[in-house]
Amino acid sequence: MNKLLKVYKSGLGFGIFMFFGMTIIWPLIDGEPITLKTTLFGLIWWVGISSFFYGWINNLNLFKGDNSDSEDEISSK
Numbered sequence: 001m002n003k004l005l006k007v008y009k010s011g012l013g014f015g016i017f018m019f020f021g022m023t024i025i026w027p028l029i030d031g032e033p034i035t036l037k038t039t040l041f042g043l044i045w046w047v048g049i050s051s052f053f054y055g056w057i058n059n060l061n062l063f064k065g066d067n068s069d070s071e072d073e074i075s076s077k
Contacts, residue, residue, distance in 0.1 A: 007055040015051025019043060 023042030027034050 007059050008052050009055070010059055011051035011053070011055025012047070013051075014054045015047040018050060019046035022046065 019042050023039055023046065024034065027038070
């Protein structure tokens with residue numbers, strides 16, 4: 001469980017950035033309305049799902065086994 005929390009935390013910045021960019025700013029630039037439906041979908045997609053997968057891809061070495069080098073690099077961040 002601790003590994004999954006690290007993965008989610010590492011991708012959370014990406015998810016929040018993409019949520020504001022794609023759900024709030026892009027529709028304003030494009031002239032589309034911002035609705036509750038699109039905001040909730042964007043929140044679930046960008047902050048919930050995409051941020052986890054972004055963090056998971058960036059931390060694949062957490063799931064490969066016990067590498068003392070890779071754990072030292074992660075704990076120093």
